[in-house]
Amino acid sequence: MKLAALLLVFALGAPLAQAGARDDEGKSHVARGRGGAGNALPWKRDPFPSTYRPLPRQDTLIVGATVLDGAGHRFEHANLLLRDGKIVALSTRAIPEPAGATTIDAKGRWVTPGIIDVHSHDGDFAAPFTSLDAENSDVSEGSDPITPNVWAEHSIAVQDPSFARARAGGVTTLQILPGSSNLIGGRSVVLKNVPATTVQAMKFPGAPYGVKFACGENPKYTYGEKGRFPSSRMGNVAGMRAAFIEAAEYRSKWLDYVAGHGKRPDDDLKKDTLAGILDGDIRTHWHCYRADDMATLFDVAKEAHFHIDAFHHAVEAYKIPQLFVANHTCAVVWSDWWGYKMEAFDGIRENAAFVDAAGACVTMHSDSPWLGQRLTLEAGKALAAGRRAGLAIAPEHAITWVTLNPAKVLGLDAQTGSLEAGKNADVVVWSGDPFSVYTKADQVFIDGALVYDRADPKRQPRSDFELGEPSMAK
């Protein structure tokens, strides 16, 4: 696999409005978001609405499990009731089996919320990777360093077998990001990890969009090599500041227009996305490695009046944990990647634990269809490194790095990420300790539907791409 393929970065993740009304011109309008100016603002539209519907589901009672609830608690011999696609009850006392419900005996097994991967390229850097992808991959729009106008969902190959592998690893929600070649790489999309024939049918209803930004080596080498801007780190920062200045001006004109002043500005797909960030509707995800790069970006965000929701990769987050605390920014990290590029030279395995110990948000991520099958193992490795460094980290805490914390990063913690009553029934029953290399996801539920069952071939969906292979019988 080419190194360039490994250096992908994501950009956006902001709230999407639900389906909007249509006017005579066929434009959809959504009266959502803080703008208040309402349905005339182009960045409030939802032109590609989610068509997701939960798969057929059955009320389920899981009994006798060791439960890590994602909200920091651990329960032994606990029972969990899923009804109408929601978490209804979690208790160490007996829960009567509702009529018509299925009971799963989970004695000796572990239960967690569905795993959330906030940095995946499943679908936009899809298997099979071909010689044509090597020339022009769908993961980055390589023609310009500033492409907030592109949307990752328009690259998604829903038949990428990586989705199924991730599902078998307990992943129920993914954010798919554009790559990291560009300063502003485009919008992300948040998906429910269900098999589907269109990307709209996977889109997490109401999930905020995100935007993928990249600092450091990737943009400056990608474009500097071509003799183009940016060719330096200072060029990277100048490019980002200029983009936000233009977007702020665009946003002002639109706000004036809807307030009855001036003529209607021209629509601009690039500036729409950045205006959505300035409105607080769209979240920001920054591919950055070095502490000095990240500290600079914190200042850029203050200057331009937006929030950095997460630094992704962030291998030097451990050098500046207090900045993550002060800016309410999450460090989205690996357990042990280092050394493959200069800005990753200082990666250490205690990164997650040290940032966590300072009180900042930590999330594990994959950026890889292989690692994306083992995010709980990632959390376990990071936990173990922290313990070896003398920190006391409980499993019920470390599980938040792959459940509730990533839900917060995506702005979806009211819907998923923990096993609290009323939340979506996104649940994994594990064969054992989820941090162990030997453990498998036995059953995976999304909105209460059993989307994967390790013991039942009929609940092991395969993508179209994998049909027709000569026998895989052993």
Next chain:
Amino acid sequence: MTGADGGRIDDATIVIRDGVYDSVVAKAPPPAGARVIDAAGRTVTPGLMNADTHLGLVEVASLEETRDYAASGGPLGAAFDVEYALNPNSLLLPVALADGLTRAATSPTASSDPAFLGMGAVLRIQPGAETLDRAKAAMYASVGGLEIKQNGGSRSAQWQLMRNAFAEAKTYAPPKSGAGAPRDQVQNVLNIAALHAMLEARMPLAVRAARESDIRQAVALADDYRLPLIVLGGAEAWRCADLLAAHKAAVVLDPEANLPWTFDELGARSDSAALLARAGVTIAFSVSGNTIYLSHNAGVAAREGAGLAVADGLPYAQALQALTVNPARIFGIADHYGSMARGLDADLVVWNGDPLEPASAPDVVFVRGVQASRITRQTLLRDRYAPQHAQDRWPPAYRP
């Protein structure tokens, strides 16, 4: 766990003398005058071996001035030999060692005459300049995949050119002084001499291949020239496991590679290790991890891969052999490394838990009877930025 034939001895006393294993006996008293390490309740294994890395040949993967695993210009094809580039001061070696890795095969990835990549070496990971364990441990080649364009445009061209190279090498005689190379040969004199020496020495042929058809071609070629065969990657090797076993071919596989990532790997599956081992194929591990694990995390990744193989059906004892005695045999160092047999190099690790759990770590590491430091550049950064320094008023640069 002695590494040999799945041997497990409880409450063992392991005696190391003069850098080699002396004895491993249950409940034996320590010899008089020996330094004693109490490992009660803990697992001890031989030092582990990763069967495919670029250790000693890379520092920062994206910086060409720190990469030595590819010959990108000049006449070197099969003659490219990585041994002259090995860097015993590489910062990656202490990291691997602190993860329990004491040996590693290190391989070339490209030469000027594909499909041959050149010759690899075996490292012993120990402080000091004596890093090279075995030079010219195997001749590497790569077929199929996304590199066909650079390699003759067709898999057939690749195999025909490799066969031609061996045919030329077989009849090659080193030139008398003043005489040039034979005329009308495809291989230049450097490469044909290297291949000739390879055939004479029966050096293993290590073929990076994923598709079943290429693996079968590799078996046929190695068979024709009576060369030991190592299949690297081998996503579809399970489809011809019996053939590989019959020809005593080995497979170095990545247990994490379960996706149909390219058209060569459509048969990739999670339980390849178990299927191959059940058929009697000698297996060893190398884990790519997006190429990042390959060298930079060569120790922890090999253990994690072995653990995943166990989770998918490989017996535990065989997984441990795939990290020790199997790669030792495959790469020709089993006469001095690979198990706790008397007289073998005392590479040894005392673990704080199950060695196949990546969350586990060594407490004690010995290489050739000498206890190794577990300090790495990463542990120095860890100590410099540990949370207890949060209130320090002097910058971290003033700390060790």
